[in-house]
Each structure stands twice: as structure tokens, then as C-alpha cells.
Amino acid sequence: MTGGSFVEVRGLRVGYKVPHGVVQAIDGVDLTIDRGEALGIVGESGCGKSTLGLGLLRLLPSNATTSVDTFRVGDTDVAGLSQAAFRREVRWKRVSMVFQSAMNSLNPVRRVGEQVADAYRLHHPQASKREVQARVDRLFELVDIPRARQRNYAHEYSGGMRQRAVIALSLVCDPDVVIADEATTALDVVVQNQILDALADLRTELGIALIVISHDIGVISHTCDRVAVMYAGQVVESGAVADVLASPRHPYTASLMAALPRLTGPRFRPVSLPGSPPDLADPPTACRFAPRCPIAADICTDVPPAFDPDHRWPARCHFAGDERLRQLGTERTS
Numbered sequence: 001m002t003g004g005s006f007v008e009v010r011g012l013r014v015g016y017k018v019p020h021g022v023v024q025a026i027d028g029v030d031l032t033i034d035r036g037e038a039l040g041i042v043g044e045s046g047c048g049k050s051t052l053g054l055g056l057l058r059l060l061p062s063n064a065t066t067s068v069d070t071f072r073v074g075d076t077d078v079a080g081l082s083q084a085a086f087r088r089e090v091r092w093k094r095v096s097m098v099f100q101s102a103m104n105s106l107n108p109v110r111r112v113g114e115q116v117a118d119a120y121r122l123h124h125p126q127a128s129k130r131e132v133q134a135r136v137d138r139l140f141e142l143v144d145i146p147r148a149r150q151r152n153y154a155h156e157y158s159g160g161m162r163q164r165a166v167i168a169l170s171l172v173c174d175p176d177v178v179i180a181d182e183a184t185t186a187l188d189v190v191v192q193n194q195i196l197d198a199l200a201d202l203r204t205e206l207g208i209a210l211i212v213i214s215h216d217i218g219v220i221s222h223t224c225d226r227v228a229v230m231y232a233g234q235v236v237e238s239g240a241v242a243d244v245l246a247s248p249r250h251p252y253t254a255s256l257m258a259a260l261p262r263l264t265g266p267r268f269r270p271v272s273l274p275g276s277p278p279d280l281a282d283p284p285t286a287c288r289f290a291p292r293c294p295i296a297a298d299i300c301t302d303v304p305p306a307f308d309p310d311h312r313w314p315a316r317c318h319f320a321g322d323e324r325l326r327q328l329g330t331e332r333t334s
């Protein structure tokens with residue numbers, strides 16, 4: 001990773017206050033993304049993916065405490081901004097988000113075109129009627145919805161079209177960074193791929209830095225250049241998608257891959273990962289994955305593994321890239 005990346009996040013931490021202590025949902029995450037690049041965030045439920053996206057946009061509930069050493073977008077340091085300045089200058093304008101449930105993001109009793117126009121007017125109160133309509137037309141064109149459909153209500157759209165409309169809303173203010181959180185999870189695979197392709201086109205056409213959050217490694221491989229694999233609030237491996245998926249260096253990534261059914265090549269029985277992630281109010285002090293790890297040794301429960309986010313392909317494991325990882329998921333069925 002380069003020090004001159006377009007987006008740089010260093011030392012992000014988010015804790016939720018709960019009756020029995022603090023759930024440290026994000027514990028020192030570093031990310032860098034270039035313009036036009038897509039970074040995937042993958043991991044199983046509860047590893048902190050949504051907290052990461054919401055934390056970057058400062059949209060977390062009041063029991064959350066967030067801190068970050070560096071959050072820079074282009075030349076702007078957004079970490080030091082007050083809540084009011086962040087809302088005014090960053091949220092939706094520099095960094096926006098596409099959520100999973102399109103129906104929750106769209107107003108059922110207002111035409112979709114009007115909703116997009118409302119959102120634009122909110123941020124550009126001086127814009128003339130003609131400017132607003134030109135922007136709405138452009139946004140519908142970008143997400144490939146015919147102009148005539150601006151007059152429809154959300155319930156008259158298909159699921160895929162609704163999700164495109166939500167993407168159009170996220171682009172209203174011409175953001176530099178778009179975070180897509182499980183944006184296609186509710187859609188069938190064909191429509192899912194169309195939406196992922198649309199996002200991929202937009203990021204290259206508009207030079208957006210895209211963060212794709214998903215529990216589905218297939219979604220990440222379809223859309224992203226790089227991937228950060230999260231486990232228990234930390235990034236455990238990151239690198240080029242093709243490298244990481246072909247020969248994972250961390251046992252957690254290897255286990256995620258082994259749990260995937262394969263459609264081509266020799267047939268393997270998917271091997272699900274035993275156990276569950278640790279309690280984030282009291283995680284293991286050394287390697288957090290050790291209790292579930294098939295190759296763990298004494299050092300893993302004694303010494304926290306190092307992680308250098310500036311390495312080309314870092315893995316938070318004492319046995320990173322170990323030969324034994326290749327054996328995971330090799331239980332052939334035929």
C-alpha cells in the first residue's frame with residue numbers, strides 16, 4: 001500500500017457500551033484506497049463490518065465511542081472535524097453509503113425522481129429547477145434507469161431497480177467515497193451481478209473509491225481489486241483479491257474459502273468453520289482466532305501476532321502462509 005493513497009484510515013476503533021462492559025467492535029483498523037479502486041471488507045456476522053462503515057460516516061448509535069488516528073480523503077483531514085462540520089462537509093458530499101434495504105431508504109409515497117431531486121435540493125438550496133432536473137436526469141442515466149421511470153413510486157420498481165435508485169441517491173452530491181454495505185444481499189444472483197457491475201462501472205467512470213462490505217466472498221471477488229478480511233474487530237489479512245482468494249495466508253481466510261461450495265473443478269465437501277467468534281467485550285489477548293484455528297500452537301495463545309498494514313499482503317498470524325493452509329477444504333467428494 002502507498003502512503004499517498006486517496007483515502008487513508010489509520011487506527012479506527014469503535015466501542016459499544018453495554019451492561020457488562022465495552023464491546024470493542026473495531027479494534028485498530030487501517031485502510032487505504034485509491035481513486036477508482038474498490039476495496040472489499042469481508043468476514044462472518046458480528047466481525048464488525050457494518051460498524052466499520054457506519055463509524056466512518058459517524059452514524060453510530062449513542063452508546064458507541066469512536067476514535068481514529070487518521071481519516072483523510074484527498075487532501076482533507078476529516079478526522080479532526082466537529083460533528084457539525086462533518087455532517088455539513090463530509091457526509092454524503094465526500095463519503096456516502098448504500099444500505100442493504102432499498103425500501104427503507106426510499107419514501108413509499110413520493111415519486112422516485114422527486115426523492116432524488118429533494119436530496120439534491122437539500123444540499124444545493126440555490127440550484128434552479130432546471131439544474132435540479134439536469135442532475136436528476138444524469139443520476140438516472142448513470143444507474144441506467146429510463147428517464148420515464150422517474151415518475152414511478154418505489155413499489156412500482158423491481159428490487160434491482162430500487163437498489164439502483166438508492167445508488168443514485170448516494171451519488172447525489174458527487175461523493176469521493178461510496179460505502180456499499182451488503183448492498184446486493186437481498187437480491188437474486190442475476191440482479192445482484194447487474195448491480196455489482198453497475199457499481200464497478202460507476203467507480204471507474206466517476207473515479208470513486210468504493211468500499212464493498214459483504215459476508216459473501218463471491219460478491220467481493222466480483223467487484224473488488226483488494227480485500228480486507230475481518231475477524232473479531234480486526235483486519236487479519238489484506239491484499240489483492242486474486243492473491244488472497246487463490247492462496248490465503250491467514251487460517252481464517254482459508255477457512256472462509258473452505259466453507260464455500262465450488263461449482264467448477266474437482267468436487268470438495270465445503271468445510272464449515274467450527275465454533276463462533278469471541279466475545280468482543282473480552283477477546284483472547286493474543287491471537288483472536290486461536291480458539292478456532294486448525295493450526296494453532298502455544299505461541300498463538302501467548303503472543304499477539306504482528307500486522308503491518310503497509311505490507312503488500314499482510315496476515316495477522318504467526319504461521320502466515322503455512323503449507324498446512326493448503327490442506328484446508330481438500331476433502332474431496334469425488
Ligand SMILES: Nc1ncnc2c1ncn2[C@@H]1O[C@H](COP(=O)(O)OP(=O)(O)OP(=O)(O)O)[C@@H](O)[C@H]1O
Pocket residue numbers: 016017018023025043044045046047048049050051052061063215280
Ligand atoms: N448498538 C450496539 N450496541 C452494542 N453492541 C453492538 C451494537 N451494534 C453492534 N454491536 C456489536 O458489535 C459487534 C460488531 O457488529 P457489526 O454489526 O458491526 O458486525 P457485522 O460484521 O456487520 O455483522 P452482520 O453481518 O451480522 O451485520 C457485534 O459483536 C455486535 O453484537
